Amino acid sequence: MVKLNADDWARAALAALAEGGLAAVAVEPVAVRLGVSKGSFYWHFANRRALVEAALAFWERETEQIIQNLEKIPDPRERLRTLLELAFADAMEAAVSFRLISEADDPSVAEVARRVNERRLAFMTATVAETGIGDEAAERRVLAGYASYLGVAALRRLGIMHEDTAALVNLALAELLGE
Amino acid sequence: MVKLNADDWARAALAALAEGGLAAVAVEPVAVRLGVSKGSFYWHFANRRALVEAALAFWERETEQIIQNLEKIPDPRERLRTLLELAFADAMEAAVSFRLISEADDPSVAEVARRVNERRLAFMTATVAETGIGDEAAERRVLAGYASYLGVAALRRLGIMHEDTAALVNLALAELLGE
DNA sequence: CGACCTCCATACGGCTGCGTATGGTCCGAC
DNA sequence: GTCGGACCATACGCAGCCGTATGGAGGTCG
Numbered sequence: 512m513v514k515l516n517a518d519d520w521a522r523a524a525l526a527a528l529a530e531g532g533l534a535a536v537a538v539e540p541v542a543v544r545l546g547v548s549k550g551s552f553y554w555h556f557a558n559r560r561a562l563v564e565a566a567l568a569f570w571e572r573e574t575e576q577i578i579q580n581l582e583k584i585p586d587p588r589e590r591l592r593t594l595l596e597l598a599f600a601d602a603m604e605a606a607v608s609f610r611l612i613s614e615a616d617d618p619s620v621a622e623v624a625r626r627v628n629e630r631r632l633a634f635m636t637a638t639v640a641e642t643g644i645g646d647e648a649a650e651r652r653v654l655a656g657y658a659s660y661l662g663v664a665a666l667r668r669l670g671i672m673h674e675d676t677a678a679l680v681n682l683a684l685a686e687l688l689g690e
Numbered sequence: 691m692v693k694l695n696a697d698d699w700a701r702a703a704l705a706a707l708a709e710g711g712l713a714a715v716a717v718e719p720v721a722v723r724l725g726v727s728k729g730s731f732y733w734h735f736a737n738r739r740a741l742v743e744a745a746l747a748f749w750e751r752e753t754e755q756i757i758q759n760l761e762k763i764p765d766p767r768e769r770l771r772t773l774l775e776l777a778f779a780d781a782m783e784a785a786v787s788f789r790l791i792s793e794a795d796d797p798s799v800a801e802v803a804r805r806v807n808e809r810r811l812a813f814m815t816a817t818v819a820e821t822g823i824g825d826e827a828a829e830r831r832v833l834a835g836y837a838s839y840l841g842v843a844a845l846r847r848l849g850i851m852h853e854d855t856a857a858l859v860n861l862a863l864a865e866l867l868g869e
Numbered sequence: 870c871g872a873c874c875t876c877c878a879t880a881c882g883g884c885t886g887c888g889t890a891t892g893g894t895c896c897g898a899c
Numbered sequence: 900g901t902c903g904g905a906c907c908a909t910a911c912g913c914a915g916c917c918g919t920a921t922g923g924a925g926g927t928c929g
Contacts, residue, residue, distance in 0.1 A: 671811070
């Protein structure tokens with residue numbers, strides 16, 4: 512019979528988003544998921560919109576945290592490999608990323624999704640450049656590689672492309688570092 | 691004051707899908723879009739589900755038609771270029787494709803989306819192979835290139851990646867034909 | 870112990886979309 | 900011209916989700 516806080520709701524909202532898209536981030540369903548009623552929700556939030564924003568903010572903080580942790584790895588190649596392993600392994604995170612691009616009709620979603628994706632690209636570009644490649648070439652490769660990553664996620668969603676995670680990580684790594 | 695048929699509804703449903711996702715393929719909104727009432731709809735279709743299926747079938751026929759037309763082009767390189775120009779130019783078609791991958795939680799959608807995307811991949815693979823490349827290499831390149839195409843569509847949705855259409859076509863072409 | 874604050878449940882009204890029922894209009898067949 | 904079928908409008912009940920109102924349980928602090 513633990514009491515909830517706003518972050519608990521944000522986490523649950525993110526889970527709902529991953530499973531059913533933005534429409535699934537609805538007050539009553541998420542309340543059921545948490546085992547409480549709407550009465551609880553409207554104590555923590557003004558309205559549904561606020562929940563969506565909270566989930567987005569929570570997600571942005573979370574991905575920023577991941578980047579912070581990765582930056583502790585000194586060797587850029589190892590840093591890159593760890594990043595890719597994380598990216599291909601964390602299904603929930605991948606699902607949220609994909610959903611938020613899909614739901615980018617919503618301006619708030621588009622804003623946050625753009626910011627987070629650009630943050631990732633900048634981080635990866637810096638890391639690749641650190642391996643001794645020119646900045647411009649690094650940016651090109653990262654952009655191409657990241658687009659491939661997103662596309663592969665899409666194809667896997669359709670049951671096309673059955674490569675396992677390890678193979679994809681090595682492929683992406685080769686592409687980013689210039690085979 | 692023209693009378694409508696099922697295909698008119700399917701077309702309107704596809705437009706709604708492109709603009710607002712599967713949720714926007716709703717009876718009353720689409721009826722408004724067509725300037726009629728629900729009474730009309732339920733004469734042509736049993737329920738909302740039937741409209742979605744009709745839209746999917748319509749889309750599948752449409753893309754099949756495009757492939758049929760492309761197959762009239764004898765030179766595989768020109769065929770490929772024409773295909774890519776079509777793919778990058780037709781915003782509505784790209785939007786529908788993207789939406790249907792996003793909405794692949796729906797089994798019917800997933801089914802049709804998988805079939806259509808695999809049809810495209812097979813067609814492209816055959817065309818690339820026809821340029822004198824081994825079948826296996828052709829399949830790899832097409833898969834990678836198609837994933838990039840989907841990923842680029844996603845990034846453009848977020849306002850990242852601003853390349854114009856012509857540049858993207860040439861880039862994809864180089865990638866597919868082995869730069 | 871009692872006043873208070875935090876967190877939650879219940880009940881309600883409103884909106885939107887689904888599906889049904891029923892009746893209306895136009896148009897060709899005879 | 901009237902009869903039947905194709906196509907559509909209107910009105911209704913139902914369900915899910917939003918947001919509000921109100922009150923209740925449990926802990927805290929004087």
